[in-house]
Every structure is written in C-alpha cells, then in structure tokens.
Amino acid sequence: MTALLDAHLVAERDGFTLDVRLRIAAGEVVALLGPNGAGKTTALRVLAGLHPLAAGHLTLDGADLDRPDRRVWTPPERRPVGVVFQDYLLFPHLSALDNVAFGPRRRGADKRAARARAKEWLDRVGLGDQARRRPRQLSGGQAQRVALARALAVDPALLLLDEPLAALDARTRLDTRAELQRHLGAHPGATLLVTHDPLDALVLADRLVIVEHGRVVQEGDAATVTARPRTDYVARLVGLNLHRGRADGHAVTVGELTLTTADTVHGEAFVAYPPAAVALHPSRPEGSPRNVWAATVTGVQRHGDNLRVQLTGPVEVAADVTPAAAAHLGLIPGRPVWAAVKAAETRAYPA
Amino acid sequence: MSRTVRRQRVPIALLVPAGLGLTFLVLPLAGLLLRAPWTTLPRRLTEPGVLTALRLSLETATVATLLCVVLGVPLAWLLARVEFPGRRLVRALVTVPLVLPPVVGGVALLLVFGRRGLIGSWLDETFGVTLPFTTAGVVLAEAFVAMPFLVIAVEGALRGADPRYEEAAATLGAGRFTTFTRVTLPLVAPGVAAGAVLCWARALGEFGATITFAGNYPGRTQTMPLAVYLALETDLQAAIVLSLILLTVSVVILAALRDRWVGST
Structure with missing residues (x-):
C-alpha cells in the first residue's frame, strides 16, 4: 500500500521537540495516542499548517506541503486537510448549515451549491432537520457531528480529529463513537485521530501510533499493541503489568x-x-x-x-x-x- | 429572595468622600435641569440656529465615526493579531490623542493639514482641497480625538475573541482577509458597535480641536459644543437649552450601552 500521507514531523513548541514519522494510506485510520503533553496536538497543528515544521517533511497525495529544507510551505487554507477540533469551534454566528457550507464556499462553490452540499452532509450525519440551528442550540453530540460534517464537506485528503469525543458525556460518547466509526470507515482519504483515550483509539483506528515526550514509542495494530506493550504508559493503557x-x-x-x-x-x-x-x-x-x-x-x-x-x-x-x-x-x-x-x-x- | 444579606458596615471615611463625589458629579446636571427655561423650550428648540448646529453636529460626528471604523478596525486588528517590531510603540501612539489636550491636537492638525501644512499645501496645490475651517475639517478634528476610543474598544474585543476560530476558518480554506470579514468581524461585532458608539459620543462632544482647526462658522463648522460656548457669552438661556440637548443625547447613549458597560455587576 502506498502512503497518502508521508511525513516526518520535526517541530519545536514551548521548549519541547516533536520528532515523529507518520505514514497513512488512503482509507486508513491511524490513532496518535499518548499522554497529555506528549506532542499529539503539536503534530496535528503541524499537519494542518497552523504551526510550521522546523525540519523533516510533510507530503500529502504526492505534494510537499511543508519542507523547510526546500523552503516549501503551504498555508492552511490551501491544504486539502479537514480538522475536527476538540471543542469543535463551530462559528457561533452561523447556522449549522452555514457552518458546513463555509468550507465548500471558500473553495470556490457558489452559495447555492455550497448550501446544497452542506445539506447533503448534514443529512448524512443525521442532522438534516437541525440545519437552521445555531451551534449553541445544539447538544454536544450534535455539535460534534456538525463539526465532522464541516471537516468532511471539503473532501479532505487528510482528515484530522483532535480528541473528537473528549467533550462528550459518557452516554453520548458511546453513540457518537459508533457513529464516528461509520463515517471514518467511509472516508476515502487518510485519517489521523489524536486521542489520549485508548478505547477511542482501539475502536476507531486501524493502527495505533503511540507517542511519549515527542517520540514514537510503539506502533502497530490494536491486537499487537494490547498484547505486547513496550512502555509503562502503553502497559497502563491496556491494563497489563x-x-x-x-x-x-x-x-x-x-x-x-x-x-x-x-x-x-x-x-x-x-x-x-x-x-x-x-x-x-x-x-x-x-x-x-x-x-x-x-x-x-x-x-x-x-x-x-x-x-x-x-x-x-x-x-x-x-x-x-x-x-x-x-x-x-x-x-x-x-x-x-x-x-x-x-x-x-x-x-x-x-x- | 426573602433573605437579605447581612448589612455590611461601610467605613465613614469612605462613605463621606464617596457621597461627596457622587454629589459633585450629579449636582451640575441637576442645576442644568433646574435652570432650564422649560416654558420657552419648544420655541427655542426650533430656532434655526439651534437646529443647524444640531444637524451639523450629528452629521459630522456620524461621518467621523464612519471614518474611524473604516480606519480604526483594521488598525485594531493589526495591533491585536499581527506581531511586528514596535507594536508596543504603535499602541502607545494610538492612545496619544486620548491624553493630548484637544487644543494641542487642533494645532497639530493645522500644522499638517493647514494651507501651509505638510500635507495641506500639497492638497491645496494638487487638488485645490482645503481642510481647515471647513466642515470636512470638523470631521477630521473629531475623528482625530475619537479614533482611540474605537481602536481600544475593538482591540479589546479582538483580544477577547478566541483566535482558534480563525484557525478553524483557515483549515476550511479561508484566507486571512476572508477570515477577517466572515469570522472575526461577526464575532467582535458587539465590541465594534460599542466602540463606535463611544467614538460617536466623543466626536459629538468635541470642542478644542474643532475650534482650533475648523473655527466657529455657523452652519459650516459651528457644532453644538461650539454653539454652547458662543451662546454662553450672549444668551445664557440659549446655552442651557443647547446643553440640555447634548445631555439628552449622552443619556440616551449611556442607556443604549447600559448592558455592555455599566450594568455589569
């Protein structure tokens, strides 16, 4: 399988160095799992273009998006990347429909086409009847699904999710996780899920990449990682001595x-x-x-x-x-x- | 709420100056109301001179506010969102008109935009445009003293707005300008509105810079504050009436801003 995303992320942030290699194939869901402060969010920001690489490279769908040694850098608005933020960051002044239509509109669709596309996505996440609502009128689970629809509506080659279920209560999380699994399975591009919850990672991802202190400490499918932990952190996550x-x-x-x-x-x-x-x-x-x-x-x-x-x-x-x-x-x-x-x-x- | 909170003792050493301070602020306004010629008020209000001055005041304050919004909002954005060398200095410079005596502002404007000023002479020779002692000059003087109010209010709103919304917009394909118009501006709209109202109120009350830079020509540059000042020397009653109008306008603005600035207990 050739990798859709091929990256060697080296970045400095708050006196902390991230150095992570990532390869994700089309249709593959990879979970970046690690304790707080391990550099997961920095990795996500670098991939989205919200933070520059200090070294290494970031190649998506054959195109270099960030490559400091060749002075290549693509700003976030020109990357085929969709992001679901931890607290969703739905625009409070726009309806659910216009939130989802925002991406297609910025990428050249006219107003009607963008809204039609947004409606289609809201239908797909089961929120077609909530299109006119403002974000503050939506429940946590609904807001999460609008955020997912908004990120997917631009057909991203790379979908990034930052702790997508962390803001939900336990009951909603169960339903939303199942729903999310379905949508991630249907996404043809590469997906990177950043989480500190091993259950999210095990249920949603095809492969786990575990980072600690900015480095990859273990990598593999769920069965391997749970059976053969290689650090104390992973062992604790999967409940082994x-x-x-x-x-x-x-x-x-x-x-x-x-x-x-x-x-x-x-x-x-x-x-x-x-x-x-x-x-x-x-x-x-x-x-x-x-x-x-x-x-x-x-x-x-x-x-x-x-x-x-x-x-x-x-x-x-x-x-x-x-x-x-x-x-x-x-x-x-x-x-x-x-x-x-x-x-x-x-x-x-x-x- | 049937239970009342236990009465807290207020030290007399604080209560007395506080009461005096309140009296000092309220008494002059009460005096204005007490001495107002209520019986002749309707007639005086419709005097042509009064209406002309009022209209000129409202128009120039509004145009000055628009000018401040068009120039001040981008300036506030620059100060709040872009890191550049000397940003602290620029921020300090923006607030200078706040502390500068308006008369000094008027003199400074004359030196730059006057017929022999740095830019004024060029404007005069090239376009035949003269600013001092014109209605446009009034607008310029008002904008000069009022702009800091808008910039400070909008910059505060921008700093309070979560910049991650702008990052979210960027990941959806919006460039920085589109993000500004589609996301940032709607998010800080209440702050811009509050800043614009403050700015307008300041422009409406502007006296020193206006009289220095634009003079005191009825119908052209004589705004309400100038009319009050002029009337005071000849006709006290007229001065009171004009003052009452300005007081009313101020109170209406205060009421409009109540929720945002005053009522936040």
Whole structure:
C-alpha cells in the first residue's frame, strides 16, 4: 500500500521537540495516542499548517506541503486537510448549515451549491432537520457531528480529529463513537485521530501510533499493541503489568527477580501479564506457582467488581483481588504479602 | 429572595468622600435641569440656529465615526493579531490623542493639514482641497480625538475573541482577509458597535480641536459644543437649552450601552 500521507514531523513548541514519522494510506485510520503533553496536538497543528515544521517533511497525495529544507510551505487554507477540533469551534454566528457550507464556499462553490452540499452532509450525519440551528442550540453530540460534517464537506485528503469525543458525556460518547466509526470507515482519504483515550483509539483506528515526550514509542495494530506493550504508559493503557529484563530461554531476569515464562526469548525482553494473574498470599505459597516473591502493599483502589492492589518489592506490580480475598488478607498499605504469578499467564517478547 | 444579606458596615471615611463625589458629579446636571427655561423650550428648540448646529453636529460626528471604523478596525486588528517590531510603540501612539489636550491636537492638525501644512499645501496645490475651517475639517478634528476610543474598544474585543476560530476558518480554506470579514468581524461585532458608539459620543462632544482647526462658522463648522460656548457669552438661556440637548443625547447613549458597560455587576 502506498502512503497518502508521508511525513516526518520535526517541530519545536514551548521548549519541547516533536520528532515523529507518520505514514497513512488512503482509507486508513491511524490513532496518535499518548499522554497529555506528549506532542499529539503539536503534530496535528503541524499537519494542518497552523504551526510550521522546523525540519523533516510533510507530503500529502504526492505534494510537499511543508519542507523547510526546500523552503516549501503551504498555508492552511490551501491544504486539502479537514480538522475536527476538540471543542469543535463551530462559528457561533452561523447556522449549522452555514457552518458546513463555509468550507465548500471558500473553495470556490457558489452559495447555492455550497448550501446544497452542506445539506447533503448534514443529512448524512443525521442532522438534516437541525440545519437552521445555531451551534449553541445544539447538544454536544450534535455539535460534534456538525463539526465532522464541516471537516468532511471539503473532501479532505487528510482528515484530522483532535480528541473528537473528549467533550462528550459518557452516554453520548458511546453513540457518537459508533457513529464516528461509520463515517471514518467511509472516508476515502487518510485519517489521523489524536486521542489520549485508548478505547477511542482501539475502536476507531486501524493502527495505533503511540507517542511519549515527542517520540514514537510503539506502533502497530490494536491486537499487537494490547498484547505486547513496550512502555509503562502503553502497559497502563491496556491494563497489563510490564517488566523489562534479560531473557535466557524461559527465564527472564528483572532486577533481582527471575520470572519463568511460557514463551522462549533470548536477550533483552519484556514480560507482560494482567493484574488478574497475580495471586496474593499471606505466607509463602507451597506448590505449583514458580514465580513467587515477597511484596508490600502500597495502595488499594476499586476496580470494577474487584480491588486493584498496588505492590512494591523487587518489581512494581498491580494485582486484582476479590473483595472477599482482600478482607481475608487484611490489605492495607504497608502490609507484607507474597505475590505469585503462573508462568502460563505471562507473555515474554523481545525488547 | 426573602433573605437579605447581612448589612455590611461601610467605613465613614469612605462613605463621606464617596457621597461627596457622587454629589459633585450629579449636582451640575441637576442645576442644568433646574435652570432650564422649560416654558420657552419648544420655541427655542426650533430656532434655526439651534437646529443647524444640531444637524451639523450629528452629521459630522456620524461621518467621523464612519471614518474611524473604516480606519480604526483594521488598525485594531493589526495591533491585536499581527506581531511586528514596535507594536508596543504603535499602541502607545494610538492612545496619544486620548491624553493630548484637544487644543494641542487642533494645532497639530493645522500644522499638517493647514494651507501651509505638510500635507495641506500639497492638497491645496494638487487638488485645490482645503481642510481647515471647513466642515470636512470638523470631521477630521473629531475623528482625530475619537479614533482611540474605537481602536481600544475593538482591540479589546479582538483580544477577547478566541483566535482558534480563525484557525478553524483557515483549515476550511479561508484566507486571512476572508477570515477577517466572515469570522472575526461577526464575532467582535458587539465590541465594534460599542466602540463606535463611544467614538460617536466623543466626536459629538468635541470642542478644542474643532475650534482650533475648523473655527466657529455657523452652519459650516459651528457644532453644538461650539454653539454652547458662543451662546454662553450672549444668551445664557440659549446655552442651557443647547446643553440640555447634548445631555439628552449622552443619556440616551449611556442607556443604549447600559448592558455592555455599566450594568455589569
């Protein structure tokens, strides 16, 4: 597959350097996932032309839009890029229809054609009957859909979405996410979704690109990223314990602890296992589990129906236990316990 | 609201000067109303001289305001949205007419636009246009002193408006000028309106620069404030009537702006 978007984004912003390579094929949805301050929004602004590249290049549909070393720069209004902003930024003085017609009108359509096109898009997002409303008369979910229609109405080669669901309440978010998935699936151009919500990324994107401190730390489809996290941030996102160590066959040495795994790896390796795989015992357990170590409770939080226990010791680990087990163990911070993980529930892979 | 908030003690050292200050501001206006020749008012209002001066005042203030809007709004945009070297200096220069005594403004205008002034002589020789002591001169003098009010109000509105709307417009294909006319201007329209009203009120009351630069010719350059001043020397009653008209206009403007500037408690 040839990439519609081929970019190496290097930008400075607020004393922070972004250095990210991105390739997105036509019809592909890529999620740029990362913690706050990782540079996601800067990447989006650079792609939209709202912030210049310091180095690198930005090529969209075969055309260089930003290439500092060749002094090429296309201003935002001449880029085939559509943006859905986090708080939508619908023009408050224009109706929903005129908001959507704004793009086609600026790109040369006459007033009637632009409005016809806008009406078509509003129909497509299910808001044909709200065309005359002003943005402040729309609900959050409706405003989000108008913003999407407005960005798509100019047929962008690249569609950018900045935390498109962050401003919505939980119930609306569920419906809007499903709806958004449908529209992103129908978009023939490249789509980049910027988010810090792993669920949005997993549901909406074909591929995840994870950035931390302005760099790509991991990249891949949802299955790979969730099964094989490569940083603590990604591990937390997907809810896994993650350690880095040296592997020699089935044994991975993490600090002073040696964990036995079912997988065979050699050299630098990661070990990952879910918190539910960690069993806690008041005294050293006898019998089957081979990965056993002494730990100290540092915190306990509710997690669904269970409790999530934070442990310190040779490794920092989270363990999920039932409320009954927690009561039995008397889990309070400072309490010494024994942690055990079965080799069959761990996964090891090269670092 | 049945419960009243506990009465707060007001220190007497603040209450007394505050009361005196209020009296000082209100008393002269009350005096104007008390001494007004109410019985002869209708007749005096329809005197040709009064109507001429009023019409000239309203017309010149309106044209001056239009001039200020056409030149001042882009200037405010430049100050609010474009970073350029010396921007602080330009902003300071814009506000100079605010603090400059208007008479000095009038003298300065004469030096530039007078028949032997820097630009005035060129205008006179090339186009045969003379500005001083004409109605156009009145407009120029009023615009000079009133423009800062508009620029400051509009710049404030622009700084308060979220510039990300302009970025959104850019991503939709709007160039900077289109963005200005289609997005920025509608967003700051209330600020422009407020600035224009303030500007108009200032132009309407303008005296010093007008009398210095445009003189005091009835029907041509004699605006209401000049008429008041002239009447004061000959006919006190007429001065009071003219003052009442200006007071009425001011109060109407204040009422129109109430929600925006005064009533924000």
